[in-house]
Amino acid sequence: MKKSILLFSLLLVFNTYAQDNIPNIDVKTLDGKTLNIQEVTNKDNIVIVSLWATWCVPCIKELDAISDVYDEWQEETGVELIAVSVDDSRTVKRVKTLINGKGWDYQVLLDTNNDLKRALGASTVPLTIVIKNNKIVLRHSGYSPGSEDELYEKIKELSL
Secondary structure, rough: OOOHHHHHHHHHHHHHHHHOOOOEEEEOOOOOOOHHHHHHHHOOOOEEEEEEEOOOOOEEEEEHHHHHHHHHHHHHHHEEEEOOOOOOOOHHHHHHHHHHOOOOOOOOEOOOOOOHHHHOOOOOOOOEEEOOOOOEEEEEEEEOHHHHHHHHHHHHHOOO
């Protein structure tokens, strides 16, 4: 009985984290337009989707670190980053101000109901996923300095 429960638990965890398709979820632009995340990420190039929040210090550090080298990344690999804020209705007002202050050159979308976050099985942010051919090929949760370099190496490898 214990083995069955353990096996079921492992399968459930594996299925949650082994998702390889981007979910069919609607998100909003900063000006309130609705977009489907599948359509936004369905491109010929590699797309990074970063789930973040204004209150998440590691999220902001990661997006700042990538911002410093983003032009070079795009030039070399054609990668695109989409930053999806998971701020709720209480904190979403801070998103536009923060972005304007940071000068990030990313497309920023809003997931105020956390539908995308739930569909991706994300328990925490930052969550960074890499998408190629509308399939999730890499998931990384959390941030530590230098993680952006590892991410870039993976993107270069995928773009060959």
